[in-house]
Amino acid sequence: MPKETFYNLSDVKKERILDAAIDEFAKNDYHQANVTGVIEKSGIASGSFYQYFDGKKDLYKYLIGIILKRKLKYLDKEVMNSPEQLNFFDLLRQLYKGGIQFAEENPRLVAIGNNFINSKSKVCIDIREKQKPTSNQYFEKLIKDAIKKGDVKKDIDPTFTAKFLTSVNYALSDFIYAEKGLKENTMVIIDDLINVIENGIKK
Amino acid sequence: MPKETFYNLSDVKKERILDAAIDEFAKNDYHQANVTGVIEKSGIASGSFYQYFDGKKDLYKYLIGIILKRKLKYLDKEVMNSPEQLNFFDLLRQLYKGGIQFAEENPRLVAIGNNFINSKSKVCIDIREKQKPTSNQYFEKLIKDAIKKGDVKKDIDPTFTAKFLTSVNYALSDFIYAEKGLKENTMVIIDDLINVIENGIKK
DNA sequence: TAGTCACATGAAGCTGAATTCACATTCATG
DNA sequence: CATGAATGTGAATTCAGCTTCATGTGACTA
Numbered sequence: 001m002p003k004e005t006f007y008n009l010s011d012v013k014k015e016r017i018l019d020a021a022i023d024e025f026a027k028n029d030y031h032q033a034n035v036t037g038v039i040e041k042s043g044i045a046s047g048s049f050y051q052y053f054d055g056k057k058d059l060y061k062y063l064i065g066i067i068l069k070r071k072l073k074y075l076d077k078e079v080m081n082s083p084e085q086l087n088f089f090d091l092l093r094q095l096y097k098g099g100i101q102f103a104e105e106n107p108r109l110v111a112i113g114n115n116f117i118n119s120k121s122k123v124c125i126d127i128r129e130k131q132k133p134t135s136n137q138y139f140e141k142l143i144k145d146a147i148k149k150g151d152v153k154k155d156i157d158p159t160f161t162a163k164f165l166t167s168v169n170y171a172l173s174d175f176i177y178a179e180k181g182l183k184e185n186t187m188v189i190i191d192d193l194i195n196v197i198e199n200g201i202k203k
Numbered sequence: 204m205p206k207e208t209f210y211n212l213s214d215v216k217k218e219r220i221l222d223a224a225i226d227e228f229a230k231n232d233y234h235q236a237n238v239t240g241v242i243e244k245s246g247i248a249s250g251s252f253y254q255y256f257d258g259k260k261d262l263y264k265y266l267i268g269i270i271l272k273r274k275l276k277y278l279d280k281e282v283m284n285s286p287e288q289l290n291f292f293d294l295l296r297q298l299y300k301g302g303i304q305f306a307e308e309n310p311r312l313v314a315i316g317n318n319f320i321n322s323k324s325k326v327c328i329d330i331r332e333k334q335k336p337t338s339n340q341y342f343e344k345l346i347k348d349a350i351k352k353g354d355v356k357k358d359i360d361p362t363f364t365a366k367f368l369t370s371v372n373y374a375l376s377d378f379i380y381a382e383k384g385l386k387e388n389t390m391v392i393i394d395d396l397i398n399v400i401e402n403g404i405k406k
Numbered sequence: 407t408a409g410t411c412a413c414a415t416g417a418a419g420c421t422g423a424a425t426t427c428a429c430a431t432t433c434a435t436g
Numbered sequence: 437c438a439t440g441a442a443t444g445t446g447a448a449t450t451c452a453g454c455t456t457c458a459t460g461t462g463a464c465t466a
Contacts, residue, residue, distance in 0.1 A: 005413065029323040031234035035454060045415040050455060118321045120232040160392050163378050164371065171370035175363055189363050192403070200399025208443070238424060248445040253425065410465080419456075424449105431444065436437105 002062055006052035017042045017052065018066075021059055026108035030060060030121045057123055064116055064127055067109045074102050088146035089198045096169060096190050103173040104181065110173050117170070139165045153203045161201065168193070205265055209255035220245045220255065221269075224262055229311035233263060233324045260326055267319055267330055270312045277305050291349035292401045299372060299393050306376040307385050313376050320373070342368045356406045364404065371396070 020041035024033045035056050039046050053059045079098035103110040116124050140162035146152040223244035227236045238259050242249050256262045282301035306313040319327050343365035349355040
């Protein structure tokens with residue numbers, strides 16, 4: 001976590017530093033991202049950086065936390081208005097579309113997040129292990145519930161299906177990122193996609 | 204590419220070095236993998252390493268090349284006996300199952316490969332750019348052909364679907380890798396999966 | 407005015423990992 | 437054996453990037 005001094009900075013300066021950090025980590029994986037890069041982009045002195053953070057790892061952890069929080073908040077506000085009354089597939093649709101929209105609005109955050117999830121770097125594995133509920137486990141729970149509720153047929157493998165849904169979700173964000181933005185047909189693609197899945201696994 | 208000296212080595216020694224390298228790069232991403240690790244595992248002197256290879260990057264490129272070659276050869280031999288007469292979905296089934304089997308038989312190679320594909324490291328991007336036909340493009344061509352042949356309906360997005368199929372493919376290998384081996388039901392899962400996809404996009 | 411506090415600075419130091427290099431050893435050949 | 441070309445070796449060097457530290461600045465207080 002950042003030090004007190006960081007929080008005491010003016011919002012403008014905090015923002016400047018954060019923006020530089022996001023830029024650096026969005027363009028590079030953990031190892032390739034340099035503290036020097038953040039320092040140069042934000043125009044602070046290298047010494048100052050260590051007044052604000054315990055070091056590179058500290059900054060990275062902080063970023064990952066922010067990204068997670070923002071995404072959850074976003075999904076919560078934008079799409080998860082009424083998770084209880086939705087059936088599994090509509091919920092999935094909401095989640096995917098929300099995820100896409102988030103990726104569209106925050107491409108750099110998503111770049112960092114996707115990299116974080118896939119990375120084999122010790123630092124990333126370390127952080128991931130401390131974060132109890134992964135996207136994977138979240139989906140798995142959702143699927144098990146859906147089976148109980150009768151939305152989804154019994155004979156699918158929840159673990160694999162969760163993995164499948166998660167990876168398709170990442171593929172979607174990647175797609176948006178690579179294509180540099182939403183196209184008119186993106187949401188149609190998602191609807192098609194969910195229909196495919198729905199046909200395959202609904203009861 | 205390795206230097207002449209490497210090729211002159213006895214097969215046993217070449218194998219020992221290659222094995223050490225595969226181990227090192229399977230357990231770590233490009234940046235985290237150390238030449239020192241390869242040196243220690245293979246029991247050669249650090250100086251010798253530079254007699255055989257131009258450096259870390261050179262070794263890595265060589266490994267990636269080997270992995271690609273082995274996988275292609277494997278798919279070619281094991282599953283692609285008659286690509287012409289298969290319809291798109293049977294071909295897909297073959298490819299997936301072949302991929303899974305390859306992952307089962309060569310978990311370390313697949314670990315390196317998957318990491319290579321996802322990595323943002325300059326070295327990886329560099330190598331990827333020089334390799335013309337990606338798995339993605341291969342699928343895209345397959346899909347376009349399938350649309351022409353009438354196996355797949357016209358109104359899907361080939362680019363996205365290729366991305367989708369590729370990412371599901373990776374998810375599958377990852378799954379095998381994480382679960383540490385094939386289960387009795389793995390092939391059933393794949394069949395189900397293809398059925399789902401087939402229902403969704405066939406004409 | 408002096409003292410203290412909070413933040414700012416960048417040169418200097420540290421570290422770990424890649425790479426080099428000067429010397430040692432092996433081995434095929436005459 | 438003798439020779440030297442090929443190969444082996446690991447201590448020393450280089451280097452990039454993270455981090456520390458000694459010192460500076462300005463604002464607020466007594």
